[in-house]
Amino acid sequence: ETGVTQSPTHLIKTRGQQVTLRCSSQSGHNTVSWYQQALGQGPQFIFQYYREEENGRGNFPPRFSGLQFPNYSSELNVNALELDDSALYLCASSLWQGETQYFGPGTRLLVL
Amino acid sequence: QKEVEQNSGPLSVPEGAIASLNCTYSDRVSQSFFWYRQYSGKSPELIMSIYSNGDKEDGRFTAQLNKASQYVSLLIRDSQPSDSATYLCAVKSALEYGNKLVFGAGTILRVKS
Numbered sequence: 001e002t003g004v005t006q007s008p009t010h011l012i013k014t015r016g017q018q019v020t021l022r023c024s025s026q027s028g029h030n031t032v033s034w035y036q037q038a039l040g041q042g043p044q045f046i047f048q049y050y051r052e053e054e055n056g057r058g059n060f061p062p063r064f065s066g067l068q069f070p071n072y073s074s075e076l077n078v079n080a081l082e083l084d085d086s087a088l089y090l091c092a093s094s095l096w097q098g099e100t101q102y103f104g105p106g107t108r109l110l111v112l
Numbered sequence: 113q114k115e116v117e118q119n120s121g122p123l124s125v126p127e128g129a130i131a132s133l134n135c136t137y138s139d140r141v142s143q144s145f146f147w148y149r150q151y152s153g154k155s156p157e158l159i160m161s162i163y164s165n166g167d168k169e170d171g172r173f174t175a176q177l178n179k180a181s182q183y184v185s186l187l188i189r190d191s192q193p194s195d196s197a198t199y200l201c202a203v204k205s206a207l208e209y210g211n212k213l214v215f216g217a218g219t220i221l222r223v224k225s
Contacts, residue, residue, distance in 0.1 A: 033213075100161060
């Protein structure tokens with residue numbers, strides 16, 4: 001167990017809907033990164049948050065957005081869901097500029 | 113060219129054998145490398161990190177890094193059926209602050225009893 005928690009564990013949405021995924025970082029970790037893992041692929045970096053600011057973004061459209069709260073927990077929001085958004089969404093926490101990212105259990109999103 | 117490449121497998125080895133997993137990366141300035149294990153339906157779990165050329169051993173696992181060849185590998189000695197999983201190679205890539213991980217697609221390992 002890494003101490004990183006995510007909710008919900010599973011989610012089913014329909015195309016065009018919006019979804020919010022949540023992550024609580026490991027105690028003492030101030031940086032949260034979000035990744036999308038499609039079936040059979042490695043995780044792809046979405047964005048990272050440090051001190052409530054976005055600190056880098058991968059190749060994802062603006063309908064993917066996030067927040068980080070003062071307690072370092074984080075949310076990932078996806079608007080106008082598309083079928084290709086079906087994936088495992090992973091949250092990883094780390095110390096700022098730390099080498100190691102620790103992953104939560106993930107949220108599996110299915111878009112119908 | 114993909115930034116991080118791995119053979120997708122599956123790599124099948126008998127119980128007790130050595131499993132050898134390989135990874136190449138394209139960014140010459142990369143300094144930090146990680147191996148994660150992912151069981152089906154679960155999230156990635158960190159196994160090893162390596163930063164310097166050469167070998168790093170941790171129990172049954174040995175990570176090997178060759179920066180000149182842009183190559184990193186993971187050896188699993190005395191493979192067990194419980195080692196059957198997907199192994200993800202990840203390379204640290206700098207952001208303005210902090211860093212992100214760039215992953216390969218993973219190699220499926222099957223250990224047969």
